[in-house]
Amino acid sequence: MVHPKAKPASKKPVSTPSRDQALHFYRQMLKIRLFEEQVNQLYLGAKMPGLAHLYIGQEAVAVGVCEALRRDDYITSTHRGHGHCLAKGASVDRMFAELLGKAAGYCRGKGGSMHIADQDTGNLGANAIVGGSAGIATGAAMSAKMRGSDQVAACFFGEGALGQGLLYEVMNMASLWKLPVIYVCENNQYNEYTNYRETTAGEVAARAEAFGIHTETIEGQDVHLVHAKSLTLVERARRGEGPAFLHCNTYRFHGHHVGDVDRSYYRSKKEEEEWKSKRDPVKLLAEWLHKSEMADGKLLDQIEAEIAAHIKEAVQFALEAPYPDPNEVNQHVYA
Amino acid sequence: MVHPKAKPASKKPVSTPSRDQALHFYRQMLKIRLFEEQVNQLYLGAKMPGLAHLYIGQEAVAVGVCEALRRDDYITSTHRGHGHCLAKGASVDRMFAELLGKAAGYCRGKGGSMHIADQDTGNLGANAIVGGSAGIATGAAMSAKMRGSDQVAACFFGEGALGQGLLYEVMNMASLWKLPVIYVCENNQYNEYTNYRETTAGEVAARAEAFGIHTETIEGQDVHLVHAKSLTLVERARRGEGPAFLHCNTYRFHGHHVGDVDRSYYRSKKEEEEWKSKRDPVKLLAEWLHKSEMADGKLLDQIEAEIAAHIKEAVQFALEAPYPDPNEVNQHVYA
Amino acid sequence: MKAPSEHSTITNTVTATRQITFAQAINEALAEEMRRDPRVFVIGEDVAEAGTPFKVLSGLVDAFGSQRVIDSPISVAGITGIGAGAAMTGMRPVVDIMFGDFITLTMDQLVNQAAKIHYMSGGKLKVPMVLRTTLGATRRSAAQHSQSLHAWLSHIPGLKVVVPSTAYDAKGLLKSAIRDDNPVVFFEDKMMYQLKGPVPVDEYTIPLGVADVKRAGSDITLVATSSMVHIALAAADALQASDVSAEVIDVRTTSPLDKEMIIESAKKTSRAIVIDEGYERYGVTAEIASIIADGAFYYLDAPVKRMGAMDVPVPFSPVLEDQTVPTAEAVAEVAKRLCNKR
Amino acid sequence: MKAPSEHSTITNTVTATRQITFAQAINEALAEEMRRDPRVFVIGEDVAEAGTPFKVLSGLVDAFGSQRVIDSPISVAGITGIGAGAAMTGMRPVVDIMFGDFITLTMDQLVNQAAKIHYMSGGKLKVPMVLRTTLGATRRSAAQHSQSLHAWLSHIPGLKVVVPSTAYDAKGLLKSAIRDDNPVVFFEDKMMYQLKGPVPVDEYTIPLGVADVKRAGSDITLVATSSMVHIALAAADALQASDVSAEVIDVRTTSPLDKEMIIESAKKTSRAIVIDEGYERYGVTAEIASIIADGAFYYLDAPVKRMGAMDVPVPFSPVLEDQTVPTAEAVAEVAKRLCNKR
C-alpha cells in the first residue's frame, strides 16, 4: 500500500459557477425564503392549522445539495423540511395546500408540514421524529444499489439527530456495504431551545469518521461551496465508493417553530443579528452575483418580484382549495 | 493551552504485581474457568434448563476489571455474564442454583443465566438484550455522581453491542456530564456466528473517541495489563475526570452458547487452537507465576484442587436445592 | 374537537382550594416531591430553561438548579435507560418524554429493562422511576405527534400506567407515582394543560388503582380515561335532556385497573360504554369492555360498547382529524340507542 | 408446558401433500417468493450462513447469494428502518428479528414510520415489507426472550399481523404477506418450528384476514392464535370425553381480524373462550372477547372467558414458567364450567 503521505496532492480546478447556474440557485433559494415568510404570515393570520418550522437561513444547504442530485435521486427530510422539498423540485401551490390541510396538497392534507412527501421528485418525506429518516434514506440507498439504478440518497437532518442512536446503526451499515447515501447534517447550532454544544460531546465530524465514512465540515451559507462539495460526494457515491457525511454550519434565522418568538433565554439578539447581517445565504449569493457582474440590482429585484407573484398566486390557490372529503379519513390506511 | 506534543511524557512506574495479588487473580480466573466447565457439563447432562453462554477464554477481562473496582462499585453485564458475576464477588453455589432455576439462586430462579443480578456485590444484572445495559450502567454512574458517593460503574459488553444505537446515546451523555462509567468492550471477535469485521465498519476505538471519551485498546488476555489499565481508568473516573472506554481483544474458546458445537462454518479449528494454545489467559497467568517464581506447579495444582472441590460442592448444593414454591410465580411483579 | 368542560368531584374535603391549571398541578407535584425528597430529579429534552415546549416545568430549574432539572440530548432511549439505572441505585428519576409517540423509542429500555428488573432479580432490585409523557390528538400535529399509546404500556406486567383527567387528579396521582417503587408511566393530555380545576392548598396524594366516580347516574355507565372523561361528562350533560342518567367513571389508572368499581357500576346501571382516545382496535376499550361484559354478564341489558379513536394514523387536516376522536355527541347517541331512547 | 399436537384441516384439496415442519414451510415460502420476485430479499442477524439460530433459513444463502440473504450487524432498529426505505423504493424486504422481544427496539421505525407512510403521503408511498419475528414461552429463555407482543402491533393502524399455527398456514400466509403492499408483522412460535404438518406440493397462498375453523363443534367456541390453537385442539379432544363439542377457530391474522367468522361461531355455540399466549391484560384476548360479547350479545349463554399468558414477566425456572401459559387442561376446565359440565 502506498503511504498516505506519498499520495499526490489532489488539485481540483475550482471552476467558477456559470451565470445560469448561479441565477438558478438564487431563484431556488429565494423561493424558499419567500415561501417560508408566507408560511409565517399564514401562521400569524391564524390561517394555518398547527405549527411550522421555518427553514429561513439554511437555504444554501438544501439548494446546494439538491442541485447536485438528479430528479430520480432520493432525499429524506425533517420537521424543518419545506426547504428540502422545494429544492428537490416540489411546487409551491401544492405545498401550501398541504400546509393548509387541503386535498390538493402533496399528501391530500393528511401529512401536513412535518410529513410532506413528493414521490415524483424523489422526496421520501419529511419526518417528525428527530433522526427518524436515517433508516429510510439508508434503505433507499441500499435499494438503489440492489436495483443497480445508480441513484443516490441524501439524508437531511439537524445536528439534534446526532443524539439518536439509529443514525449510528445505519451509518455503520452504509459504510460496511458502501451504500450511496450522503448524510447531510445541518448544524444550525440549536436543538430546539438548547445550544448543541450542551448536547453534543466530542467532534461532530469524528462521529461519522469513526465508521469509516468520508466526512467534510463546511460553511453551509455558501451555496457554491455546498454545491461543489455535494457534487463530489454524490458522484463518489454514484460510482460505488460509498457513503459520505457532509457537516454544514448554518443557522435558523427564526424561532424553532413559528410560535417561538421570545428567544432571548436561549440565544442572544446579537448572535442572531450577526448571522443575519454577515451570513445570510441569500444575501451572500446576491452579493456574489453583483461582484462577479452576473446580475445587477434590477435583475435581482425582477427575480424577486416574479417569485413573490408566484408565491402569492400559489397561496391564494391553497387558501381557496377545498378540504378533503371527510370520507377520506379512513382511506389510505392500507395500500 | 499547552501544545499536546509539549506535554512531558507520562512515565508511569510499571510496578510488578505482588504475589498475593497474582495468586488471587489466578484463583478468580480459575474459578470462572471451572465454573463454566461445570455449566457445560450440566448442559450436556441435561440437568440445566435452557442454554448458557460460556465465558471461557475471556477470564482476564472480568477479573482484571473487577479487581480494580470496589465492592460497592457497580457493574452491568451481558448474556455471557457468569464471569463478570463471579469476578465481582458472587458465590458459586447461589449462581449454580440460579442457573438451575432454584429458589436459592440469586434471583430465586426467576432470572436464570442471562439475568443474574447480585445487589450485594454491585452487580446490577446480566442482560439478554445486546447493548441493553449501557443505559443502566450510565444511569448508575449518574446516580453515583448525584449522590456524591464516588462509586464507579463498569459496563461490560461484547463488540456486537457496537451495533446498538443506545450505546452511542449514552456515551454522549456520559462524556457531556463526565460520568464515572467505564465502557468495557470485550471484543471476542464474533457476534454469534459472524466475525465482527463483517458487522463493524471503521475502528472500534474511534467510536468512543468521537464522543470525547478517553479510550484504550489492549490485549485482553493479560490480566495484569487489564487490571493496571482498569485501575487507571477507574481512579480517573472516581476523581471526576469522566468516562473511559476499554477495548479488550479476547476470544471465547467455546461456542456462542453451549449448544454451538459445529463451528467450522464460521471459524476455523486452527484459529481456535491458536488462541487456546498461545493466548489462554489462565495458562498465561500460570506461566507468569512460574517464571516470576511466585508459584510452582504444586501450588497451582493445589489451588486447582481446592477450587474444583468448592465447585463440586456448590453444584451438588444447587442440584439438591428445592425449586421455588409455585406460588412465587406472581410475586415480585411489583415492588 | 374535544372541548374539555370543567367538572369537579372534590366533595368531602375541608381544606381550602384554588383553581389552577392541569400544567400547574403537574408542576406543583414535581416541586413538592423534589423539595420533599432529594433523590427526585427530572431529565428530558428542553426541560430546564425552556420548561418543556408546553411550559409545564417552568420555574423548576430556577428552584432546583440544573443538577436536578437536566436538559438532555435528543436521546429518548438513552435517557430512559439512564433513568432506570439511576432508579436502581438510589435515585428517583422523572424522565420527560415530550410526545407520547416517542415512547416507541423507549420500549426496550422501559419494557424489557425497567418493567422486568424487579421480577428478574427475584425482588431484589427496584426501579422507582416515573416516565411522564403525553397523549391526545386534535392539536393539528399529525400522525407522529398525536398518538395515545397507553394501551401498550398497560399490557406490560411490571409497569403502572396513569391517565389523569383533572388538575386535582394529576397532582395527587403524580405525587403517588413518584413515591411508588415501580416504574410508572404517566400520560398527560396535551390539550388539557390549560384546563383549570380546584386543587387543595394542602398536600394530598391519590392512590394508584382507585377509579373515581366523576358523576353519579343510574341508567348507563360511561367509563373513560384522560381527556375522554370530559367527553363523557359532556355526553352525560346532554343525556340528561333525554332523561338518561349517566354515571361517569374515570379509571384514573389503567394499570392497576379498579375493576371492582367499574363492574359494580355496570351491574347497577346495566349498560356501559367505554371511551378512550387510543386506537380502538386492541386498545384500552377492549380490556375494560371485556371485563365488564364478563363481570356484569348477568346484569347487562345491552352489549357493552367501545368508543376509541378511529383506527387510522392521525391525519393532519382538521376536517379529517376531528373525526378520529370520540365526541360527546357521538357518545350521547350511542348511549341513547343502548337505553332505547331515540 | 405446551405440547403441540398435530391436527390437520386441509380437507378439500386435491393436490399432493407431504409432511414438512413449520420451519421448512417458512423456508419454502421465502425461497418460492425470492425465486418468483427478484425484489424480495432477507436481512437480519445471522440469517445467511447460520440460517438463524433456529435454522429456519438454512440453505437460502446458498440458493440466492449473500446479496439477497444479508447478515446484518446487531442493529434491530437500523435494519427495520433500512427495510422501510428499501420497501418504499422498489424492493420487498423481509426483515428478520430473531426474538419477538426485540421488536421493542423497532417500534419507532415500524410504528411511526413504516405503518404510517402510506397514509401520511396521502396514499402515494407504499411500504411492502415483512417483519418476521417470534413469540412464545416455555423455552427456558426467561423474561427478555419469551414474550408474545403481537397485541402491540395489532393495535396499530397500517400494520397487518399474522400468527400462524400450522406449517400449511405459515407457508400460505407468509407468501401472501410478502406479496402484500403493506408492512406485515409475521409471528412464529419458536416452539412450533419442529412441528410437522401436511403441505401441498403445489403452490398456494392464503389470504390475510380469513380465520379458519380448525375443528367444528356445537357447544362452545374456542378462539385461539398461534401456539394456542394446539392447546385449544387438545382441550377440544379432552372435552369430547365430557360430552362437550368444542369448535376451534384459528384467527390466523389478528389484523385484519375475521370478526364475522368468530361472531357467527359464538352465536352458534353460545359460549366462547379466547386463548392467546400474550399477556392477558390489554392483550389480544381482550379485543376478541369484547367483539364476541358485543356481536353475539343476544346469543350468549355464559360470559366470554379470556385465557392469556399470566401477567408476569416470563420467569426462568421451569416450575414457574410452565404456569404462565394456558394449558389444555385449564382450557378444558373453564369450558366445562361454562357448559355446566362438571
Ligand SMILES: Cc1ncc(C[n+]2csc(CCOP(=O)(O)OP(=O)(O)O)c2C)c(N)n1
Ligand atoms: C425523537 C424526537 N424527540 C424529540 C422531538 C421534539 N423535537 C422536535 S424538533 C427538535 C429539535 C431538533 O433539533 P435539530 O435536529 O438540530 O433540528 P432543527 O430543529 O435545529 O432543524 C426536537 C427535540 C422529536 N420530534 N423527535
Ligand SMILES: Cc1ncc(C[n+]2csc(CCOP(=O)(O)OP(=O)(O)O)c2C)c(N)n1
Ligand atoms: C438486541 C438483540 N439482538 C440480538 C440478540 C441475539 N444475540 C444474542 S448474543 C448475540 C451476539 C452478541 O455478540 P457480542 O455482543 O459480541 O457478545 P458475545 O456473544 O460475543 O459475548 C446476539 C445477536 C440479542 N440478544 N439482543
Ligand SMILES: [Mg+2]
Ligand atoms: Mg439544530
Ligand SMILES: [Mg+2]
Ligand atoms: Mg462478541
